[in-house]
Amino acid sequence: MEIVGSFVKLKKRGTNYLGLCPFHNEKTPSFTVSPAKEIYKCFGCGRSGNSISFLMEAEKYSYVEALRWLAAKYNVEIEETETSPEFKQQQLVADSLYIINNFAQKYFTDALFNTEEGQDIALSYLKERGFREEIINKFQLGYNSEARDGFTKAALAAHYNLDYLQKTGLVNVRDGNAYDNYRGRIIFPIERVRVRFVLRELGRRGWVTLSPLRWHGTWVDSGRDRGRHSNGFLTRSAALVRATAFGGLSQSSHA
Numbered sequence: 001m002e003i004v005g006s007f008v009k010l011k012k013r014g015t016n017y018l019g020l021c022p023f024h025n026e027k028t029p030s031f032t033v034s035p036a037k038e039i040y041k042c043f044g045c046g047r048s049g050n051s052i053s054f055l056m057e058a059e060k061y062s063y064v065e066a067l068r069w070l071a072a073k074y075n076v077e078i079e080e081t082e083t084s085p086e087f088k089q090q091q092l093v094a095d096s097l098y099i100i101n102n103f104a105q106k107y108f109t110d111a112l113f114n115t116e117e118g119q120d121i122a123l124s125y126l127k128e129r130g131f132r133e134e135i136i137n138k139f140q141l142g143y144n145s146e147a148r149d150g151f152t153k154a155a156l157a158a159h160y161n162l163d164y165l166q167k168t169g170l171v172n173v174r175d176g177n178a179y180d181n182y183r184g185r186i187i188f189p190i191e192r193v194r195v196r197f198v199l200r201e202l203g204r205r206g207w208v209t210l211s212p213l214r215w216h217g218t219w220v221d222s223g224r225d226r227g228r229h230s231n232g233f234l235t236r237s238a239a240l241v242r243a244t245a246f247g248g249l250s251q252s253s254h255a
Contacts, residue, residue: 001017001033001035001038003051003054003055003070003073004033004040004051004054005017005033007022007054007058008020008021008022008031008033010033011029013032015034015035015036016032016033016034016035017032017033017035018030018031018032018033019031019033021042021044021045021047022058023042023045023047023057023058024042024044024045026044030042030043030044031043031044038050038051040054046106046109046110047106048106049102051070052066052067052070053102055069055070056099062092062095063094063095063098064091064095093164093167096161096164097164097167097168100155100160100164100165100168101168101189103155103158103160104151104155104168104170105140105142105187105189107142107151107154107155108141108142108143108144108151108187108189109140109141109142110142111142111143111144111145111150112136112141112142112143112186115143115145117143117145117146118143118145121143121184122143122186123136123143125186126141126186139188139189140189141186141187141188141189142186142187142189143185143186143187144180144182144183144184144185144187145183145184146183146184147180147183148179148180148183149177149178149179149180150180151170151171151180152165152171152178152179152180155171156178162178165178169181170182
């Protein structure tokens with residue numbers, strides 16, 4: 001809350017704080033910050049995230065630059081080692097993929113809740129299987145439509161690089177035409193977090209995709225091992241969401 005409050009004038013509203021969204025023009029405050037959850041959410045434009053993603057969005061920082069800003073603000077000494085041009089290029093790619101995947105998560109979540117196809121096919125399917133809406137929101141589930149290039153067009157319109165879009169595994173190119181790799185799929189975002197006090201990638205995001213009509217899952221790793229399939233990863237991820245939806249984890253769910 002303190003970091004976001006440095007950029008946005010916030011007023012306490014219950015357990016949360018409310019203010020005007022810095023990412024779009026609005027007259028009625030819809031930008032909410034939850035100190036307990038350490039996240040922000042705008043119910044007007046849909047932007048959401050944590051303190052690092054806020055700095056990346058608001059100040060156009062890279063992931064590393066956001067970490068440097070936080071370190072300077074809180075007087076945390078960090079050790080930076082001199083890196084090769086090759087490593088710097090790898091880091092640039094990793095930062096770009098992180099930003100693109102954040103965009104993709106918001107796009108898929110919006111498609112799930114705010115499109116007729118998403119509501120009729122995916123959202124109704126999830127609710128039929130026992131997923132409460134609060135769980136769907138908590139795990140940031142989404143949906144990509146049956147359209148050939150809906151996500152691709154949206155990402156390119158937002159000026160994201162086509163080569164990087166391909167590296168996420170979400171977009172393919174064939175015969176010069178770019179198109180969505182996964183269509184008609186429920187999307188489970190997966191994020192792995194590494195807690196280290198070094199200026200390297202602290203987290204990366206991948207995707208589990210699920211067809212509501214065929215119950216077939218695919219794991220797509222964003223960047224390093226793109227195209228890796230793991231039904232085991234899907235099983236564990238889906239088991240966690242199912243267990244949470246039904247009110248608790250069983251012993252087998254911890255495996």
